Amino acid sequence: MDLVFATNNVHKLDEIRAILQGKINVLSLSDIGCHVDIPETADTLEGNARIKAEYVYNKYGYDCFADDTGLEVKALHGAPGVRSARYAGDQHDSVANRRKLLADLSGTDDRSARFRTVIVLIIKGKEYVFDGMVVGHIANSEKGTQGFGYDAVFVPDGYESTFAELPAEQKNSISHRANAVSKLVNFLNTHPI
Numbered sequence: 001m002d003l004v005f006a007t008n009n010v011h012k013l014d015e016i017r018a019i020l021q022g023k024i025n026v027l028s029l030s031d032i033g034c035h036v037d038i039p040e041t042a043d044t045l046e047g048n049a050r051i052k053a054e055y056v057y058n059k060y061g062y063d064c065f066a067d068d069t070g071l072e073v074k075a076l077h078g079a080p081g082v083r084s085a086r087y088a089g090d091q092h093d094s095v096a097n098r099r100k101l102l103a104d105l106s107g108t109d110d111r112s113a114r115f116r117t118v119i120v121l122i123i124k125g126k127e128y129v130f131d132g133m134v135v136g137h138i139a140n141s142e143k144g145t146q147g148f149g150y151d152a153v154f155v156p157d158g159y160e161s162t163f164a165e166l167p168a169e170q171k172n173s174i175s176h177r178a179n180a181v182s183k184l185v186n187f188l189n190t191h192p193i
Contacts, residue, residue, distance in 0.1 A: 006066035115176035132179025
């Protein structure tokens with residue numbers, strides 16, 4: 001089965017392809033000739049995922065899915081949340097985002113956080129929603145060189161290493177995105193489309 005993943009984020013595309021390990025042929029936006037940076041203007045993760053999936057389905061006619069992911073930090077009342085990629089500004093600068101997060105948590109004892117991913121799948125005009133989550137905390141400093149985004153500061157519960165210190169296979173087996181993708185795959189395997 002071919003599905004378009006409506007993202008311009010190469011890291012997410014690689015991660016999804018690694019998680020799916022050939023179960024679904026994942027096409028990128030560039031594979032279908034879409035070179036637009038689809039705006040994420042909703043105030044929820046689900047809303048942003050829906051905008052991207054609907055854009056691809058309506059404009060290109062491909063069955064597709066899109067995700068939006070947010071890091072939600074308890075001490076920051078759920079921030080950066082839906083603005084995770086733009087936390088330090090609209091330039092989507094991961095280094096600046098991590099620095100701002102660490103500065104905002106300076107002197108804070110409760111560093112509990114969670115990553116959430118919401119996937120919106122559109123097949124033959126029908127929409128399905130899947131979510132995944134991983135709970136953990138924010139480290140006091142950046143550690144590790146693997147991964148992307150906030151991986152260097154997020155420590156999942158049950159681990160002492162950040163996502164950026166874990167091997168990709170291990171991260172991909174426990175991550176928020178892996179949890180959401182697992183639900184997506186289970187759905188596709190059990191529902192004739």
